[in-house]
Each structure stands twice: as structure tokens, then as C-alpha cells.
Amino acid sequence: MGPMPRMDRKKMGWLLLALLLLLTGCGKREEPVTGGHAPYVEDAATGKGEYIVVGFSQIGSESDWRIGSTESFRSTFTAENGYYLIYDDAQQKQENQLKAVRNFILQKVDYIIVDPIVETGWDAVLKEAKDAGIPVILADRSVKVEDEELYTCWVGSSFEQEGRSAGEWLREYLKKQGREDEEIRIVTLQGTLGSTAQIGRTEGFGKVLEQEKNWVMLDQQSGDFTQAKGQEVMEEFLKNYDRIDVVVCENDNMAFGAIEAIKKADKTCGPDGEIIILSFDAGRAALETLLDKDINAVFECNPKLGPLVSEIIRKLERGESVEKIQYVEEVYFDSTMDLEQIIEERTY
Numbered sequence: 441m442g443p444m445p446r447m448d449r450k451k452m453g454w455l456l457l458a459l460l461l462l463l464t465g466c467g468k469r470e471e472p473v474t475g476g477h478a479p480y481v482e483d484a485a486t487g488k489g490e491y492i493v494v495g496f497s498q499i500g501s502e503s504d505w506r507i508g509s510t511e512s513f514r515s516t517f518t519a520e521n522g523y524y525l526i527y528d529d530a531q532q533k534q535e536n537q538l539k540a541v542r543n544f545i546l547q548k549v550d551y552i553i554v555d556p557i558v559e560t561g562w563d564a565v566l567k568e569a570k571d572a573g574i575p576v577i578l579a580d581r582s583v584k585v586e587d588e589e590l591y592t593c594w595v596g597s598s599f600e601q602e603g604r605s606a607g608e609w610l611r612e613y614l615k616k617q618g619r620e621d622e623e624i625r626i627v628t629l630q631g632t633l634g635s636t637a638q639i640g641r642t643e644g645f646g647k648v649l650e651q652e653k654n655w656v657m658l659d660q661q662s663g664d665f666t667q668a669k670g671q672e673v674m675e676e677f678l679k680n681y682d683r684i685d686v687v688v689c690e691n692d693n694m695a696f697g698a699i700e701a702i703k704k705a706d707k708t709c710g711p712d713g714e715i716i717i718l719s720f721d722a723g724r725a726a727l728e729t730l731l732d733k734d735i736n737a738v739f740e741c742n743p744k745l746g747p748l749v750s751e752i753i754r755k756l757e758r759g760e761s762v763e764k765i766q767y768v769e770e771v772y773f774d775s776t777m778d779l780e781q782i783i784e785e786r787t788y
């Protein structure tokens with residue numbers, strides 16, 4: 441059965457939604473963000489709804505970056521901007537994301553946005569969305585599926601480039617210190633295993649590691665992108681290895697945990713310390729930590745994807761085609777830069 445016309449589809453959708461909410465209560469889904477407007481007013485003349493109804497499955501609230509990402513989507517997909525947002529926080533569980541997507545399909549939303557916690561396990565639910573005629577846009581992390589046509593497009597960072605940039609920065613930094621021939625003992629606090637960000641950053645840094653014969657990767661463990669887990673894993677590393685020269689932290693919050701663990705072990709880190717700390721995301725807190733000289737360099741990962749995704753939806757609404765993959769621009773920061781101004785302007 442092809443997609444139902446928006447108007448009938450819509451009426452059916454609201455009926456089903458009312459039934460669903462009646463049966464299940466509001467559940468953990470947040471109240472739709474409508475800015476107080478009536479949820480959906482059809483314009484009899486055009487038969488088009490006043491709002492574009494968007495279901496957004498967000499991973500959780502595990503990190504500063506994630507909070508910045510959620511803020512970007514919620515401040516973009518507002519009633520004032522012509523949207524009716526149904527937001528779902530999966531609390532870092534893929535099964536909750538799959539449930540949310542199925543709910544969005546049941547409610548016959550116009551678009552589904554997903555930030556997939558890990559790359560695998562999406563074929564079935566994306567096929568259901570496709571069969572229901574609902575376009576799926578991936579934001580931030582991506583998926584590995586048999587048929588790439590199961591999603592309309594993906595917008596996010598080149599995580600492999602982020603990892604490579606960190607390796608290249610470290611190579612230059614060590615050269616300036618006259619340590620290019622010294623054995624460099626490295627550990628990595630990885631992000632959520634199987635997530636696009638973790639896969640790309642690990643691979644990208646690994647590409648540079650391969651070229652540096654005196655670099656040794658002692659260990660790589662997941663800290664799941666959280667500060668608590670990052671500290672726990674770093675404590676283990678410090679117990680297991682008598683000398684660590686570099687910690688690659690695949691996000692800021694794990695870097696904060698690693699710094700806690702290093703200080704608890706009466707060691708020092710940062711530009712004036714014995715352990716070099718590299719981090720990804722470059723949120724305001726990380727830049728401030730850079731200023732405090734506890735971190736050596738941070739590699740930006742831009743969470744402000746809301747406006748980009750809205751632009752994509754507007755194009756699709758006009759029947760225009762969109763790029764399958766769209767990367768966002770990113771830079772890095774280290775303690776040689778004038779950070780005050782940058783921190784001042786940081787919006788996440």
C-alpha cells in the first residue's frame with residue numbers, strides 16, 4: 441500500500457495517537473514541543489497541515505555534547521518554525537530507539553530523525569518506516585544496513601578525520617618536544633563500542649599510529665562516553681601500566697573522568713604534566729579545562745545539527761533532492777591558542 445495522502449494519513453495518525461496515549465499514558469516520551477499551539481490544524485484550502493510532524497529519537501543525555509545536540513534540535517523543531525516535534529530520549533538503549541521509531545510510524549509522522557546509538561540492528565525498523573512512506577534522516581551517528589535506500593540521508597562529522605587530526609597533532613607536538621624517537625605509550629578511552637563516533641575516531645587515530653613505529657597502544661577500553669565510566673577505566677589503566685604518556689579520550693566527558701583518576705593517583709597531565717590528554721567534542725567545559733592546562737588538545741565535533749536537518753526537510757518538502765551524506769566543518773583547539781574569545785562565543 442503506497443503512502444496515504446497527508447490529510448487522511450494525518451487524521452488516522454491523530455486517532456491512533458490518541459488511542460496510543462490513552463492506552464499507554466504519556467509513557468516516558470516528553471510532551472510534544474509545540475510552543476502551546478494546537479497540535480495540528482489542517483488548512484482546508486490546501487489540505488496541507490499547518491505543521492510538519494517530526495519524530496526524533498535521541499540517544500540519551502550521556503554527555504555535554506549530547507545535551508548540546510538535543511538543545512539544537514529542540515530549538516529548531518518548534519511550532520514557530522512550522523514543526524510539531526515528538527521527542528524521545530532512549531536513555532542510551534537501542535531497544536528504546538527501535539520502540540520510538542515504531543511509535544512514530546504508528547503515529548504517521550511526516551519525518552523520522554534518528555541519532556542511532558550503534559550502527560547495527562536497524563534494517564527491520566527502517567524497512568517498516570520505508571513501507572509506511574516515512575522518510576528517515578540520520579543525524580550525527582550512522583547505520584550499517586543492507587540497503588542504503590532505507591534512509592534518505594545522513595548529516596554529521598567525519599569521525600575518521602577527527603581521529604586522524606588527533607594523531608597528526610600528537611605527532612607534531614612530540615616533534616616540537618624532541619620526542620619523535622622516544623617510545624610513546626598510549627591508552628584510549630573509547631566511546632560506545634560500535635557507534636559511528638567510536639569506530640571513526642579509533643580508526644582515524646589508528647591510521648597515524650601505524651605510521652609511528654615508536655608509538656605503542658597499550659590498551660583500548662570503552663568508557664561509553666560518560667565521565668564516571670571514563671574515570672573507572674582510567675583508574676584500571678593506571679593500575680595496569682607503570683607508565684602512560686598519552687590518553688586518547690574519545691569525548692570530553694571521559695577526558696574529565698581520566699583527569700580525575702590521574703590526579704587521584706598523584707600524577708599530572710596537560711601541557712605542563714607527565715601525561716598528554718587528547719579529547720574529542722570541544723565543548724565549553726573542555727575548552728575551559730584546556731585553559732586550566734589539564735588537557736593538551738581538543739578536537740571539535742559539532743552538535744548543532746538541528747538547523748541542517750531542518751534545511752534538508754524543507755528541501756524534501758519542496759520535492760528537491762538532497763545529498764546522501766553531508767559533513768559539518770570542524771577544527772581543533774590547543775593551549776597555544778587565545779581561548780578566552782573562543783570560550784566566550786561557544787554555544788555548547
Ligand code: GZL
Pocket residue numbers: 502503504505506580581597637665690691692693720721741
Ligand atoms: C559524536 C557523538 C558522541 C560525542 C559524545 O558525534 O555521537 O556521542 O562525541 C556523545 O560526547 O556522547
